[in-house]
Amino acid sequence: MAHREALTYREVGVDHAAISRSLRGFLRAVHPPRPSGHGRLKLGPGHFSGLLQVGRETLAITTDGVGTKVLLAEQLDRWEEVGEDLVAVNVNDLSAVGARPLALLDYLAMPRPEERVLRAIGRGVGRGLRRAGCGLVGGETAVVPELHRAPDLSGTALGYFPPGRPPVTGERIRPGDVALGLPSSGFHANGYTLVRRLVERAGLSLRSPLPGGGLPLGRRLLAPSRIYTRALEALLAERLPVGLAHVTGGGARNLARLNPKVGFRLDGWPPPRGLFRWVADLSGLGAEDLYQTFNMGVGFVVVVRPSHVDRARGVLARSGERNVSILGRAVASPGVHLSGLGVRYEGY
Amino acid sequence: MAHREALTYREVGVDHAAISRSLRGFLRAVHPPRPSGHGRLKLGPGHFSGLLQVGRETLAITTDGVGTKVLLAEQLDRWEEVGEDLVAVNVNDLSAVGARPLALLDYLAMPRPEERVLRAIGRGVGRGLRRAGCGLVGGETAVVPELHRAPDLSGTALGYFPPGRPPVTGERIRPGDVALGLPSSGFHANGYTLVRRLVERAGLSLRSPLPGGGLPLGRRLLAPSRIYTRALEALLAERLPVGLAHVTGGGARNLARLNPKVGFRLDGWPPPRGLFRWVADLSGLGAEDLYQTFNMGVGFVVVVRPSHVDRARGVLARSGERNVSILGRAVASPGVHLSGLGVRYEGY
Numbered sequence: 001m002a003h004r005e006a007l008t009y010r011e012v013g014v015d016h017a018a019i020s021r022s023l024r025g026f027l028r029a030v031h032p033p034r035p036s037g038h039g040r041l042k043l044g045p046g047h048f049s050g051l052l053q054v055g056r057e058t059l060a061i062t063t064d065g066v067g068t069k070v071l072l073a074e075q076l077d078r079w080e081e082v083g084e085d086l087v088a089v090n091v092n093d094l095s096a097v098g099a100r101p102l103a104l105l106d107y108l109a110m111p112r113p114e115e116r117v118l119r120a121i122g123r124g125v126g127r128g129l130r131r132a133g134c135g136l137v138g139g140e141t142a143v144v145p146e147l148h149r150a151p152d153l154s155g156t157a158l159g160y161f162p163p164g165r166p167p168v169t170g171e172r173i174r175p176g177d178v179a180l181g182l183p184s185s186g187f188h189a190n191g192y193t194l195v196r197r198l199v200e201r202a203g204l205s206l207r208s209p210l211p212g213g214g215l216p217l218g219r220r221l222l223a224p225s226r227i228y229t230r231a232l233e234a235l236l237a238e239r240l241p242v243g244l245a246h247v248t249g250g251g252a253r254n255l256a257r258l259n260p261k262v263g264f265r266l267d268g269w270p271p272p273r274g275l276f277r278w279v280a281d282l283s284g285l286g287a288e289d290l291y292q293t294f295n296m297g298v299g300f301v302v303v304v305r306p307s308h309v310d311r312a313r314g315v316l317a318r319s320g321e322r323n324v325s326i327l328g329r330a331v332a333s334p335g336v337h338l339s340g341l342g343v344r345y346e347g348y
Numbered sequence: 349m350a351h352r353e354a355l356t357y358r359e360v361g362v363d364h365a366a367i368s369r370s371l372r373g374f375l376r377a378v379h380p381p382r383p384s385g386h387g388r389l390k391l392g393p394g395h396f397s398g399l400l401q402v403g404r405e406t407l408a409i410t411t412d413g414v415g416t417k418v419l420l421a422e423q424l425d426r427w428e429e430v431g432e433d434l435v436a437v438n439v440n441d442l443s444a445v446g447a448r449p450l451a452l453l454d455y456l457a458m459p460r461p462e463e464r465v466l467r468a469i470g471r472g473v474g475r476g477l478r479r480a481g482c483g484l485v486g487g488e489t490a491v492v493p494e495l496h497r498a499p500d501l502s503g504t505a506l507g508y509f510p511p512g513r514p515p516v517t518g519e520r521i522r523p524g525d526v527a528l529g530l531p532s533s534g535f536h537a538n539g540y541t542l543v544r545r546l547v548e549r550a551g552l553s554l555r556s557p558l559p560g561g562g563l564p565l566g567r568r569l570l571a572p573s574r575i576y577t578r579a580l581e582a583l584l585a586e587r588l589p590v591g592l593a594h595v596t597g598g599g600a601r602n603l604a605r606l607n608p609k610v611g612f613r614l615d616g617w618p619p620p621r622g623l624f625r626w627v628a629d630l631s632g633l634g635a636e637d638l639y640q641t642f643n644m645g646v647g648f649v650v651v652v653r654p655s656h657v658d659r660a661r662g663v664l665a666r667s668g669e670r671n672v673s674i675l676g677r678a679v680a681s682p683g684v685h686l687s688g689l690g691v692r693y694e695g696y
Contacts, residue, residue: 015461019491022461029470032452032477032484039450039508041483050485052451054508057402063453063488063504071494102387103400104380105411107455107502113363113370122377129380135389136380137398140411140502143367144541146419147500154455154488156411156504160387160402193492 043169047257048096048246049159051167058161060099064089064248065154068192072222074150076206079117081224082153083124084131085189088225089248090157091132092300095232096246098168099159101134109142110151121153124224132229165236170243170258170303177242178309179255179264179327182316184299186275188225190249191294195221198282210278220275228300234319235302240312243303243330247295255301255336256348266328267340270297287341303330391517395605396444396594397507399515406509408447412437412596413502416540420570422498424554427465429572430501431472432479433537436573437596438505439480440648443580444594446516447507449482457490458499469501472572480577513584518591518606518651525590526657527603527612527675530664532647534623536573538597539642543569546630558626568623576648582667583650588660591651591678595643603649603684604696614676615688618645635689651678 027045034041042058043051049062066085073082091101106125108118118141129136134157142148161167187195199206199217206218214220228246235241245254255264269291272280276296283290290296304312309326316324328339336345375393382389390406391399397410414433421430439449454473456466466489477484482505490496509515535543547554547565554566562568576594583589593602603612617639620628624644631638638644652660657674664672676687684693 018463019461019489022463022466023489025463026456026466026470026473026489027484029467030474030477030484032474033481035450035481035483038510039448041451041485043485045484045486050451050453052485052506054405054407054450055403055511057405059402059407059506061451061453061485061504061506063455063486065455065457065488065490067490068492068494100387102383102402103389103398103409105398105409105504107411107413107504108374109413109457109500109502113367115366115370115373118370118374119377122374125374126378126380129378133381133383135383136375136378136393137389137391137400137409138393138411140413141367141371141374142413142415142500142502144416144500146416146541147496147498149497150495152457152490152492152495152500154457154490156409156453156455158400158407158409158506162386163403 047169048093049099051097058167060094060097060159061156062090062093063154063156064093065152066189068196069189070151070153071196072192072218076218076222078222079120080124081222083121084128084224086153086155087125087128087132088227089189090155091134092228092246094157094159095228096244098165098236098241098244099161100233101132101157101159101229103135103137104129104155104157105137106139106155108151108153109148111145111148113143117151128227131227168241168244173243173259173262173303173330175262175330175332176306177303177330178306179266179329180302180304180312181269181298181325181327182228182231182300182321183323184295184297185226186220186223187294188299194293195279202282226299231316231319231321234315235312238315240304240308240315241302242305245301247299247301250348251292251294251296252336252338253292253345253348256345260334262330262332263334263336264328265331265337265339268325268327269338270325273297288343291338291341291343292345298327301327395517396441397447399445406515408442408445408507409504410438410441411502411504412441413500414537416544417537418499418501419544420540420566424566424570426570427468428472429570431469432476432572434501434503435473435476435480436575437537438503439482440576440594442505442507443576444592446513446584446589446592447509448581449480449505449507449577451483451485452477452503452505453485454487454503456499456501457496459493459496461491465499476575479575516589516592521591521607521610521651521678523610523678523680524654525651525678526654527614527677528650528652528660529617529646529673529675530576530579530648530669531671532643532645533574534568534571535642536647542641543627546627550630574647579664579667579669582663583660586663588652588656588663589650590653593649595647595649598696599640599642599644600684600686601640601693601696604693608682610678610680611682611684612676613679613685613687616673616675617686618673621645636691639686639691640693649675
């Protein structure tokens, strides 16, 4: 495909700097108390999930939404996939601190109460919950045409740590540890504002397959996020991970969230393939932008000691993860270095 | 004020029946697993908060939003109050099962990242959290102009039960038990779609005071919801409540959520006064609609044994609740009967 003028996130109207600045202002203004005693906070905003302590139990909790992927669902009038995404974006964040998903609460905000749409979302949420072994303990549906243009699907998930399992925050990572990548199923729930603009700019039909055939483009783009609970529970039961990352917005940069004292030198993050090759060609973006916008084929990263690599791969294979890649290693200097691609990210 | 044609919720475009139908369809489609073992569900959607068990700890969790009150905040460009509401709508739902608030996660969805607005919301959230003694453990800010017309503020709160304190679900309520009402500060976060239409229809200025003087109408309407944590913690420490209700959408009907085997005969719910008299006159609504749309002066209900009424009132007075009203009593027949007003609600 011919090279095109690059379209970055800033150009499609997502101003990450302004959002970060506003969010910092919000957090500074809140100045919340830190409860102590029988119930207390262990780890606040910033990591994949917050950690709480109640008596002898450690709990993990996180909140996230599906974002603009719902606009694609609306165009195709297919809602099950984004229902499943709503579960995935949250339970994978729980797995990324080593917690086992226990319960989800959904927040569905929409302009109209469409029974058919809500049933389809419900089927997808149910499928995601069953994959994660996670219950549903509450939720809220806000139907307010003056607030919402299209259904916004978000939720909160609570997880716990089975007896004897400590949280995995990444603080134990040492230089030399090995990063393993679990394959994604596509863009998961990130990068869709850009993807939709690219499709529009190129005048592509969501109903036609990509060159090479297969499912129509829209269906490929809508593929639900993978849910890594089963694989992670198997690894965590054997206490193998020393670091975990859910590869969401920020792509490979997510690894910079784990431990400020180490960095990663990765030469094994896959080159653009399939849908990622397609988006690379269509967008004209360079590797630096691509690997911080999309997961580029890796949906979840597990860091293990070098001596545990084979055991971890065996456990993963038995839990159904047969295409695990060795991404690279932790190093003493901070930042994430995709050495094969000549890309270096200093932080998250 | 002259009597006007009544404006009900259905007429302003809030079709509760369609929303309930869609929500039932969603829940039926989800069909979630029920995790068992070290972590398990105790009480699912339907009560004020869901209940979970992790090891020996019982946890309460709930999710809710501020709703269309944000549109009033936007008109007045004042955001602190709705920030405080975001905390209130959630922590009061925790108190309504007897839990102590531990941590909030916010979900702020908006069309633009306005730093000044987010800072003001943050100040309000902080004030609410300090009133509730509740921490902040996470959150998500979604800035998507294609999804959101105005800032939608929602969140999730997690609470716990200090050792020796059981949850209060209402199942212990017996006929003869006494319902006490804690005053509200205004409409809290319910009924604003109707209120805004009434103001618009009557051509009232939000900048002018109501007849009788005081703050401008807009400021009165924007008053933040009361947070009842302090009063409830004092009552719960003495194990006095057998039933609790946060009076939200549904007004007095909320009491029908407590125990299917009993009802309430209430002759002490205050008559329309102040802001509630104003909305009664302006809307032309009868008592039946008024008391199921607005809290009508009572923001939280505490049910105690008849022999504990004086002690409960003493504890409440010492925690700052000096205008507690005796609403009435639990009776053997289900439903909520506002006997002085000739209104009877069969269920929630």
